[in-house]
Amino acid sequence: MDGLLNWIPYKFEKPDGTWQLRWMDLAERHIAEPFFDETIAICLSKMRERSVYNPLSDTGFLAGSSRGINAIPPTAFIFHVSRCGSTLLTQALSIDPANIVYAEAPLIDEILRAFVQDKNLKEEEVEKWFKAAVKIMGQKRKSQYQQLFIKLDSWHIHFYPLLRKWFPETPFYFLSREPGAVIISHHKRRGLHSVPGIIEASLLKIELEERHYSDFNFFTAQVLEGYYKVLYDLVIANHPLDHFYDYSWGMDNLLKHFFASITAKTTNESEMKKRLGFHSKYPGQPYHNDIKVDLPDYHHANLAYQNFITAL
Template identity: 50%
Template sequence: MLSNWIPYKLEVVDQEVSVLWLDLEDRFIAEPFFDETILDNKIYAKNKGRGRLVSQSDIRSLCEWAARIDSSTVTAFIFHVSRCGSTLLSQCLVADQKYVVIPEAPLLDDILHMDEVLLPEGISKERFFKATLTFLGQKRLGQEQLFIKLDSWHIHKYNLLRRWFSDTPFYFLSREPKAIIQSHEKRRGIHMIPGYLSEMANSVQVAERHYRDFSQFTADVLRSFYKGLINIRLQDNHLDHFYDYAWGMMGLLADFDAHVGTQLSTSEAAVTRLNKHSKYPDQVFAELQEEEDSALYEHCLSVYSQYEELI
């Protein structure tokens, strides 16, 4: 009865939380971002005449139902600083089709940041989060391993997630700030827009100067990410692994295989996907041309350099 159904969104009305559900039927989660999967499936359901009703439950029901689901445990969490190869890595995983990847699901972000008072009595945030992963990682269509690609600001949730998943590999992707800033100047992510994220998700206090120069805000956000990565690296957990964009995307798959236990570097589908644009798979990937007058934002670059020395 619950097979192929996944939770995808929380709705809060008068302090009551509802979980919204979607029937994937026989379709893969294959888009670069979770929201795209949800939109595509809603369009599919509407075209089939099944999009008029909203399926929902409460949190307690989700947690109880999870015990009935045959699901894969999380093989690895993928952390990143944005525009550093994480989307490409997740797309290489789903190209193989034996891997399930949940890429930046807003539902997981909502759970990580939700107020504990909204949870039913006796249900912890950890239980709710893990029950949600049970549904997202249910075994279907021959897929065997589950990977969670987190949002970039979840670097700041490391200690919480490491406590919940003490035996799970965490894989961290990084890149030098100048290229990331330049990428966001061309197509800005929501976390690089001052005031867009809640204060719980954004560790940088928004100032007037950020509205005058969005790239200054991007640099400050990146600096907070690099400082977070430094603190994580200093904890020296043997299940934490680090890879920087400067080491080359062609080596990424082999490194991921070595540390996580996948077989991406020998997968023809994954290697072929590596040569395409991460977010637009019908386009061949091309590096951005460096702009001579692009600001370096020294305060950000210096923290990245400290992190680079540690890895």
């Protein structure tokens, strides 16, 4: 469908009781921003300069339009516990002009979480939407594109059973870090899943209690505990296409381990390694270790992490 070249859906919503998608024109842009919502803002701004038209479609158009697209299947899905090097990895991957990289695309999250908003949805329907969206996002817009990497949001680790069922032959790569460092990072600059009430508690496998609203770090520790427990179970299950990397193993070894694990290729590894020396979210700033902050010892999160690391 040549008419859709460079066009992708970027938002999935249900404003009037019917699921619909908003579309945008990527034009010739190579996606290189740390997070895909930044790419969306840039592209929408350029679209508004040309027209006030805001393209919408129903889900039938999404599924139908994906059938005729020359697309690259996902090379790997990247899971993470947040603040563990995942953004740095995707930033390095985006340096290679052969790679299409989506970092925490809101559309992916909105489709997965549609179950929460609409209890009548069937898994088969959400699977069809998800795969169609991924295919359109992976369209071969440039001749040099060869690989597609999708970094999920941290809470998508709880969608592992569905995603593994839908993509049985795709490598999954899991990034982790010890809870104290993750909590300190969120203490300084909070992510969505470190504030109670933003992401559905049921999705995070948390039962909200009064203390969560007065101690966000305690809430974050419980969220992380749930992530580590899933990671532990996955290590024990030992799926041949699941691969793990912990921040403590060093960022210098990350790229080598990543490409060896998922059997992907690159011709720009030296340039990628240079990117690892700068801040993940601010490419122009050299990276400095996080400043230590004295916080309580969240025993249960630490125990869950140690059980996972020991099992690796």
